[in-house]
Amino acid sequence: MPVIPRDIDHPLNEASYDEMIRFWQHGVAQPTSVALLDPNNTKGFEPPPNLAAGQPPSPNDRRLTMLSANFRNNVLAPILDPAAPLPTPDSIPTPARTFELSNVAGGGVLPVPYPTKGGANTLEVWGFNASGGAGETWFPGTTIRVREGELVHSFLGPKFGSHTIHHHGVEPTPMNDGVGHATFLVGEGGYTYQWIAPEAGTYFYHCHKNTVLHFEMGMYGLLISDPDVPGAPFIDGGSGMVYRRDSLRSYQREVFWVIDDFDSRWHEDVIGMGHSVGIGTVGNEFLPIGGVPENSTVQLHRFDPDYFLVSGVIADPQSQAGGRQNVITNPSVSPTAQRGETLLFRVLNASYTSVTINFPAHLNPEVIAMDGRTLGRAPFVQYSNPFSMSSIGGRMTLSTAQRWDLLLNTNVPAGTYFVDIEYRHWVTQELLRTISIPVIIVS
Ligand SMILES: [Cu+2]
Incomplete structure (x- = not known):
């Protein structure tokens, strides 16, 4: 290394x-x-x-x-040339892997199944995109997928305004950590972040400029570090290997549940005032909450989501199945597995609500990792253990930015099983919405 x-x-x-x-x-x-x-x-x-x-x-x-x-x-x-690329400190010229991400900030339009607070049928979303591909996935951003221990370069070349990449859970040097207010923002010249792929697990990256707004607008993506084994990094959604304690387990399918929510006011009124608006009135970007006048028009401390998403798919109350509303049947979210297959779920709470996921009694996955750390893996063997979902009542609650990895053995009767996700307000804990995802087991 x-x-x-x-x-x-x-x-x-x-x-x-x-x-x-x-x-x-x-x-x-x-x-x-x-x-x-x-x-x-x-x-x-x-x-x-x-x-x-x-x-x-x-x-x-x-x-x-x-x-x-x-x-x-x-x-x-x-x-100094403001358009010149910033140099990367201690740059090593031959990385094992490179990623190139540009921004489509201001350019993304997401159709919505019911009108926004402003009465529109679409919502503006910002995101990271691998360069050079019209029609590529850009919200959530392109998945960065690496192999444990390798040296990685991710180049950020913003097209609209300045942004950063913070590789959340990775520990690079301060200059490569992408925390805008602590180091620098990246303008049109671009910057190459240099870092080492961390312990195998589920991570994510996001823009760290005026973070609460840019993250809400969609400037994030998954970052997966796979074990250092032949075939890694693996294909998104396909088969692969994952650590359970200190040994490797194979899985046949991988499921990403990236849970998010939108307050359409932020995507309409707030961004209309610029990329840097924050808590308080325009021009007082980082006014403490206690100093916010009630007639402030920005008010990023007020977050009342009206859209609830998983992996970029907005739940629609009209979509009903199994006596439920808000059912997401998109196959990128709702997996179909052959009975007996092992599924790996990588769950990220990218919302600003407290999220509780309820598994039905027949599905009893095992929690094998949290926040990019495998439970019971050396050198911290004695501090944690994998545990079954049933041992915590079938309910797992994640706060913002948390990730849990679950292994599910589908040796259960064929059928459709609904996993319910509850979104609760970040302050009041009021239940805002329950959505459902069918997990389909066929024999
Ligand atoms: Cu940004």
Whole structure:
């Protein structure tokens, strides 16, 4: 496994003009860098205006505003090209795997089965897309699928505005972590994130710019790390191998349940005010919740979803089966298995509600992993164990960003079994909607 040096330990040669330029192009969050570099402020660093009270936001994303106005305007500005790709620190030129993602922010239109709060029949959605393919899946974004331990490059080339990729659950260097407000946002020039595929399991990636809004708009996708075995990474939805404790198990089908919800107000009124609107009024992007005036028009602390989705498919109350409404029968969500096959479910709660999944008594999957960590796998064998769904009453509850992996043995009578998913409000726990997914077992 190649070693990526930690940025924080990378010695900075202040005598090297090139190195200083590279350092400042990336920048690091105030006040750490200034405190580390120049505790007595002998070089005249100034805090970035967007962090200073009463100042307008920074006009650019490269944190050059941390420098003195003189250095920024007279030394750096003439030699920096805003459209040039940012360099990746400690870049290793020969990764085992590469991904190229561009954005379709502002360009995605999703048909909806009933009118939005604004009375429309479609909803604007943003997303990541592998470049060069019209008609490719872009919401949720292209799945990034890797093999445990390999070095990966994912290139982000935004087409609309600036964004980031945060590979959630992966632990890269700070500069490759894609947390916009801590490091930098990626503009049109693009950036190559470098990271090592983590322990086999289910992860996801998302944009980390004004996260609560960009994530809601659809800027996320699954990230699967497969065991380091021949044939990996495996085909989405097909057969493969997965860890159960320390041993490998094969499965015949893989099912992705990416659970999400939309508040159409966010997709209509809110984004009409720009990509950076947040909690509070426009122009006070990160006003604390306690300071939000009641007549604020943005109010990202108010989330009242009116659409409920699984893997990009919106549940329709008119879709009825088995005495239920909101039944999702799309085969990308509702699996059909031969009796006796083993199914692997990868469940992600990408909604802003608390989600409870109810399995019927006949289906009793085993929970083998949580949040990208295999239960009972070395070196943490003694701390956790796989457990059956029946041992927790057939109900599993996930909060936002949680992932559970389930192995289901379908050695049950052939038939249609309904798995019910309850969405509860993130504050009040009020039940907002119950949707159902048929799991069909044929003999
Ligand atoms: Cu974004």
